[in-house]
Structure formats: structure tokens, C-alpha cells
Amino acid sequence: MALxxxxxxxxxxGRRALCSDVSFTVERGTLVGLTxxxxxxxxxxxxxxxxxxxxxxxxxLFQGVRLGTLSPPERCRLGLVRVFARGPRPxxxxxxxxxxxxxxxxxxxxxDARVARELAADPLRVVGLLxxxxxxxxxxxxxxxxxxALARALAARPELVLVEExxxxxxxxxxxxxxELLQDLRRTGLTLLVAAxxxxxxxxxxxxxxxxxxxxxxxEGTPQQVAEDRTVAAATLGEGA
Amino acid sequence: xxxxxWQAGLAMLADTSAxxxxxxxxxxxIDGGVLFCVxxxxxxxxxxxxxxxxxxxxxxxxxxxxxxxxTSLLLARAGVSPWIGLWLAAGVAAxxxxxxxxxxxxxxxxxxxxxxxxxxELLRNAASFGPGPGLAGGAEGLSLRTAPPLELFxxxxxxAERAVPGAALALxxxxxxxxxxxxxGRLGLGLAxxxxxxxxxxxxxxxxxxxxGAALALSAAVAGLxxxxxxxxxxxxxxxxxxxxxxxxxxxALACLLGGGTSAGPAGPILGALILAPLHTALTAxxxxxQLGLLSPGAPALALLERHGGSLVPVLxxxxxxxxxxxLPQGLASLPGRLRRRxxxxxxxxx
Numbered sequence: 001m002a003l004x005x006x007x008x009x010x011x012x013x014g015r016r017a018l019c020s021d022v023s024f025t026v027e028r029g030t031l032v033g034l035t036x037x038x039x040x041x042x043x044x045x046x047x048x049x050x051x052x053x054x055x056x057x058x059x060x061l062f063q064g065v066r067l068g069t070l071s072p073p074e075r076c077r078l079g080l081v082r083v084f085a086r087g088p089r090p091x092x093x094x095x096x097x098x099x100x101x102x103x104x105x106x107x108x109x110x111x112d113a114r115v116a117r118e119l120a121a122d123p124l125r126v127v128g129l130l131x132x133x134x135x136x137x138x139x140x141x142x143x144x145x146x147x148x149a150l151a152r153a154l155a156a157r158p159e160l161v162l163v164e165e166x167x168x169x170x171x172x173x174x175x176x177x178x179x180e181l182l183q184d185l186r187r188t189g190l191t192l193l194v195a196a197x198x199x200x201x202x203x204x205x206x207x208x209x210x211x212x213x214x215x216x217x218x219x220e221g222t223p224q225q226v227a228e229d230r231t232v233a234a235a236t237l238g239e240g241a
Numbered sequence: 242x243x244x245x246x247w248q249a250g251l252a253m254l255a256d257t258s259a260x261x262x263x264x265x266x267x268x269x270x271i272d273g274g275v276l277f278c279v280x281x282x283x284x285x286x287x288x289x290x291x292x293x294x295x296x297x298x299x300x301x302x303x304x305x306x307x308x309x310x311x312t313s314l315l316l317a318r319a320g321v322s323p324w325i326g327l328w329l330a331a332g333v334a335a336x337x338x339x340x341x342x343x344x345x346x347x348x349x350x351x352x353x354x355x356x357x358x359x360x361x362e363l364l365r366n367a368a369s370f371g372p373g374p375g376l377a378g379g380a381e382g383l384s385l386r387t388a389p390p391l392e393l394f395x396x397x398x399x400x401a402e403r404a405v406p407g408a409a410l411a412l413x414x415x416x417x418x419x420x421x422x423x424x425x426g427r428l429g430l431g432l433a434x435x436x437x438x439x440x441x442x443x444x445x446x447x448x449x450x451x452x453x454g455a456a457l458a459l460s461a462a463v464a465g466l467x468x469x470x471x472x473x474x475x476x477x478x479x480x481x482x483x484x485x486x487x488x489x490x491x492x493x494a495l496a497c498l499l500g501g502g503t504s505a506g507p508a509g510p511i512l513g514a515l516i517l518a519p520l521h522t523a524l525t526a527x528x529x530x531x532q533l534g535l536l537s538p539g540a541p542a543l544a545l546l547e548r549h550g551g552s553l554v555p556v557l558x559x560x561x562x563x564x565x566x567x568x569l570p571q572g573l574a575s576l577p578g579r580l581r582r583r584x585x586x587x588x589x590x591x592x
Contacts, residue, residue, distance in 0.1 A: 081446070082441075083444070095433050095436065152445055153445060
């Protein structure tokens with residue numbers, strides 16, 4: 001049984017389909033990429049899986065259970081968490097230190113703030129931020145903010161992490177570092193579904209890639225298969241051609 | 242200098258020989274001290290929601306009013322001792338807070354501010370004109386001085402005029418401790434995550450309804466206690482004042498924002514109340530200035546203040562709030578740092 005299964009998922013805005021009849025599965029312990037030009041609907045698919053905007057038609061099954069209209073916090077309790085592309089807001093708005101930010105992810109597992117902070121220490125070590133635990137979130141670099149967001153997700157001890165645009169806006173070295181971290185996480189047995197509008201990022205990271213275009217799935221396979229697929233080239237290059 | 246009122250209040254509390262109400266100067270100082278304590282408690286309650294939760298409230302009068310009118314209603318109509326009635330009314334305020342918190346859990350800051358404003362206004366109208374004639378005293382409210390069972394004002398043999406200021410001081414200290422505990426505990430972690438990014442917080446299992454609901458319930462309980470004690474001290478509870486935007490909601494927000502701004506620590510509301518309490522006392526009871534020797538009896542300023550002081554309070558509060566939001570978003574607590582930073586370039590020109 002697949003860890004995550006989408007069955008003909010459709011989401012509508014009024015009468016317009018933001019994504020239609022998208023079906024794919026994510027096997028346990030794999031890193032699956034979800035790509036397509038921006039506006040192709042991968043963010044909508046992530047919203048449907050994470051429960052931010054449950055599908056209007058079709059079903060999302062997690063560990064064989066239909067998620068229906070469960071809210072994101074309820075889905076988190078089942079082991080499904082999401083990491084957003086935006087990090088903590090820079091400047092005065094980002095509050096608290098790195099440890100507290102990560103500990104918020106552990107609140108689903110414990111009622112005690114002290115225990116939550118203890119539970120957050122290990123994820124911080126995994127992403128390499130333990131030395132900065134006491135630092136304010138506001139001074140972190142973009143790469144460190146991606147690491148912190150992942151640490152917070154790990155603190156919830158998830159089965160599946162949905163990661164949105166992990167490499168967007170990063171320098172090449174930052175891309176390499178975050179890619180390596182995601183690969184490391186997969187090697188520890190975590191399952192990841194990574195959405196990226198840049199197909200190169202998805203092809204480089206994932207062992208299996210799902211390509212969307214105009215809200216529909218156009219291709220699915222290994223990075224090599226996808227790279228050779230003509231429909232993909234048409235879909236991703238089609239915007240300008 | 243400004244901490245004088247409550248120090249005097251403490252001294253009066255300890256002094257058991259002379260009835261406090263006979264010394265008019267002392268009474269005025271105690272009034273200022275109680276106002277200070279009430280403002281500290283209100284400011285801390287507001288901080289729990291407006292700073293920790295990241296959503297400013299414009300309706301803390303709703304909870305303050307429930308506390309004030311609830312306590313006086315229980316005392317005047319059912320003969321319930323205010324020392325029990327206070328807690329009952331604060332409990333009702335907490336329930337109202339939890340309800341508002343649950344309903345508004347998904348709202349962003351501006352919509353939340355509007356919603357709390359509307360709740361307070363609805364309650365103000367309901368309390369002024371709603372209950373059957375005379376039950377809550379209508380728009381005139383209830384006078385607690387005419388409340389029949391006077392012996393119920395006693396708590397371990399401390400007369401009410403001393404027990405109420407003492408309780409107000411205890412409430413202020415308790416509110417500081419509670420807000421601090423909330424900020425450092427589980428609730429604070431969750432609220433910070435929600436204030437930072439609601440969607441990201443929900444995606445890792447933090448339910449806005451639960452956290453915002455709990456924070457508003459606690460905050461409302463503190464505001465309710467503050468309202469009850471304020472009513473007991475002033476001897477009356479008028480719905481129009483206790484549920485008022487200009488009389489309670491604005492000062493509650495201002496006490497916190499003036500001191501520490503949108504990132505106020507526990508010291509924020511204390512600093513704010515240290516400025517607001519003397520200001521309000523001077524404007525609404527200018528005789529205090531006389532007793533402190535700051536004005537001479539015949540001064541034209543005194544007559545002016547006596548005639549217009551009360552109506553100046555909301556105007557000044559409003560202007561202060563606008564000034565703080567525009568020019569000091571981090572409150573007065575950030576002023577020393579800002580001044581230092583402004584001086585630095587001149588100190589080290591070619592760094």
C-alpha cells in the first residue's frame with residue numbers, strides 16, 4: 001500500500017478547474033518530485049493533500065485512510081506535515097529564537113513546552129542548526145531558514161513531509177546544501193513530496209517525478225524518463241513557444 | 242515620582258489607625274494607584290492577545306464590562322459577596338473570551354480587531370438597554386454604594402476601602418506572572434507560530450481555534466477581574482463606561498503599546514500604566530494635583546481641568562495611540578536604544 005495516494009483529485013475555483021483528475025502515488029521512503037511551469041497546479045495539489053483546500057472531487061488517501069475534509073492540524077496528527085516556501089518573515093516580525101520556532105512543531109506531540117523544546121533539539125541537530133538554537137530567527141540566512149522550516153516539520157515526527165519550492169531563490173551553494181539535506185532525510189527513511197516549478201530542481205532531487213501542466217498530469221516516471229518525454233518538453237517549454 | 246500613588250496606597254493599606262476615606266489626599270492617591278494596577282492588569286491581558294497572539298484587540302472592554310457589571314449585578318441584585326462575585330464574573334468573561342476566540346480563530350489581525358470592537362459594542366448596548374427595566378440599572382448602571390449587605394465587603398476583616406486596592410495590586414502582580422508564564426509555555430510557543438504564519442503553523446499541527454481560544458479566555462478572565470475590582474473601587478458600574486471603546490478598550494491597548502509596542506515584554510504594560518495612570522488621574526481628578534502641591538488652589542489651569550479634563554482623556558488617549566503607532570512602533574521601551582543609535586554616527590563618523 002502506498003503511503004499517499006491521490007485518486008482523480010480536482011479542485012475548482014468557481015467553474016474553473018485549478019487541477020483536474022490528478023492521480024499518483026507516493027511510496028514509503030521515497031522522494032517524489034512534483035513539477036510543472038508555475039500556474040500548472042502543483043501548489044493546488046499540495047493544498048489538496050495538506051488540507052488547506054480539500055479537493056472538490058476525488059480523494060486523497062494517507063496510509064490507506066481517506067482524508068476527506070480533515071483540517072491541516074488533524075492531518076498533522078496522522079503524520080502528514082507541510083513546509084511552506086516562505087520562511088519566517090524577516091525583520092521585526094519574526095519572533096523568538098530558533099529553538100522555540102522548531103519546538104512549535106513538537107506541540108502536537110506534547111503538552112509541555114519544556115518537553116517540546118527538548119524534542120526540537122534532535123531535529124535541529126539533523127538539519128545542522130543546533131549551534132544556532134539560541135539565536136533569533138530573524139538573523140538566519142535564507143538557507144538556514146529552509147533548514148529551520150524542515151526542523152520544525154521533523155519535530156512533529158511526520159511520516160510524510162510536503163516540501164514547497166525548497167530551492168527557490170537560493171544561491172547555487174545553498175541549492176546544493178538543501179538538496180543534500182533532503183536526500184539525507186530520505187535516507188533516514190522519511191518520505192518526501194517536493195514541489196518545484198523549476199523542473200531541473202525536481203529532476204535533480206527526486207527518484208520519481210510527476211509533471212503537471214494546466215492542472216493536469218502530463219507525465220510520471222524516473223527523472224530520465226521524464227527528461228526524454230516529448231510531452232513534458234512541450235508542456236514546460238510551451239509557455240514561450 | 243510617578244510610582245508615588247501606589248506606594249502611598251500600600252502605606253495606607255498598612256496603616257490601620259485612620260480610616261483611609263477621611264484623608265482626601267490619600268484617597269486621590271489610592272484612586273491613582275488602583276487605576277495604575279487596573280491598567281497594568283488590562284495591559285498584560287491585552288499583551289496576551291495583541292502581542293503574543295499577534296492580533297490587536299479593540300474590544301477588551303467586553304471582558305472588562307462583563308467583570309464590572311457582573312460583579313455589581315451579583316452584589317446588588319443577588320447579594321453575592323463581591324469577593325465571590327468577582328470570580329464568577331471573571332469566569333463568565335473567560336467564557337465570552339473563549340467564545341470570541343473560537344469564532345474569530347481564523348481571522349487575520351484587521352478583521353479580528355473589528356470583530357472584538359463589534360462584540361464590545363454589542364455587549365455595551367445589550368447591558369445598557371437589554372435586560373428588563375432596572376435589572377442592570379439600565380444606562381445609569383448600578384451603584385455599589387447602596388448595595389444592602391455592607392458586611393460582605395469584608396475580607397479577613399480588612400475593610401473594603403483597603404481590601405480593594407490590595408486586591409488590585411495582587412491582580413496586577415498576578416497578571417504579570419500569568420502573562421509571563423503564558424509567553425514561555427506551550428501557549429506562547431503556539432501563539433508565536435500562529436502570529437508568524439498561520440498556514441505554516443496549522444501545517445505542523447497547531448490549531449488556531451485552540452490556541453487563540455485559550456489565550457483569549459485567560460486574557461478575558463484577567464480583564465474581567467480588573468473590571469470587577471475597578472467597579473468595586475469606584476462604587477459603581479455603568480455599562481456605557483465599563484463596555485466603552487474610549488474608556489476601556491483604547492486604554493487597554495494603549496497601556497501595552499505605549500510601553501512596549503507590538504513586541505512588548507512584561508515591562509511594556511507597566512511602563513504604559515506608569516504614564517497613563519497619573520495622566521488620567523490628573524485629568525479626571527485635578528484636585529490630586531492640588532494635594533500633591535503641583536497646582537495652587539487659585540490656578541486657572543485647575544478650573545480648566547475641572548471643567549474639561551474628563552472629556553480630554555479619550556482625545557489624549559487617541560492622539561497618543563496614533564503617535565505610538567506612527568512614530569514608536571516598539572513603544573517607549575525602545576526609545577533609549579533609538580536615541581543611542583541616532584547618536585552613534587556622530588560618535589564614530591568614519592567607522
